[in-house]
Amino acid sequence: MESWSFTSFKRYNEETFTGDFQLIDANGQLVAEITGMSLKRARSQSLNAIVTSDRRSPNWLYQIQWQLQANTATQATTKLGYWIILSDRTGVGDALALKLKQLGQGVEIIYAANSVSEFPHLPISSSCLGVVYLWSLDSSLPVETNTGSLVKIVQQLIADRIEVPLWSITQNSQAILKTDLKETALETSCLWGLGKVIALEHPELWGGSIDLDITTNFADSADSILQEILAPDREFQLAFRQGKRYVSRLIESQLPSLGQQFSLHPMVLI
Incomplete structure (x- = not known):
């Protein structure tokens, strides 16, 4: 299915982004919408610490298998x-x-x-x-x-x-x-x-x-x-x-x- 996404950020700074997200199909119909979506910047050091620790999720890593x-x-x-x-x-x-x-x-x-x-x-x-x-x-x-x-x-x-x-x-x-x-x-x-x-x-x-x-x-x-x-x-x-x-x-x-x-x-x- 061909679709288009539109994201508008209403508030943002160096650490967080807040806005709305819409997914539109090829006929212009709304398929999905997220209002007030918030994104927070993650430091590479923090991500590395989580990935290499025992607290990492088993669902984070995937690979192709034949x-x-x-x-x-x-x-x-x-x-x-x-x-x-x-x-x-x-x-x-x-x-x-x-x-x-x-x-x-x-x-x-x-x-x-x-x-x-x-x-x-x-x-x-x-x-x-x-x-x-x-x-x-x-x-x-x-x-x-x-x-x-x-x-x-x-x-x-x-x-x-x-x-x-x-x-x-x-x-x-x-x-x-x-x-x-x-x-x-x-x-x-x-x-x-x-x-x-x-x-x-x-x-x-x-x-x-x-x-x-x-x-x-x-x-x-x-x-x-x-x-x-x-x-x-x-x-x-x-x-x-x-x-x-x-x-x-x-x-x-x-x-x-x-x-x-x-x-x-x-x-x-x-």
Whole structure:
């Protein structure tokens, strides 16, 4: 849901701020309101003292955890239309297109442009069921072309006023397993950050981010993508490793133990 926030401060000084807060939806309707909200400045020393003390709350710290979860979807969509596949040249996009055609769906395949300036106008209409972005699987494609192309797709969807889900597909851009740390593709991980921004600003256009296992063959990768884009209930951040499906979850975390403290003095030699 697109919304706007308005805050007006009536009284403020170096220590406190007092004012009113309103949350307005895209139609100008009031969603939430706080009158007389007071904020007090917190010193960094005070915050550090609380965080490192035994009085800290267990609900303060959170982290992302990848959890194993099977796909429980039992029925794929039966709506007929066509899909736009911005296909890679490794075989995943072609395999996905074939599987969609076998289900009676139409497919428009577009291969990577050399630069963002050459990005084509997509044949999007009301019968389009979704857009699947696979260009990032081509290792030769520059980072700027990957991110810029994803932005171009969103801009066209907004300009054409057509709401269809956009899926961004990457390979080993997330460290799901410990072994992934050796082969993480940092050059495409930025697409995940961009995907989070799109999901927040235009949730009506976002299908999700799927990170594939680089060791999986293109046919199995296409199967994994197909199950997700046709599922009635979507996960917005997914990964596949060694044939298993992982979902992103926010969980409570704790500060690591500081261990033995070491005080460095000017005359210490190392």
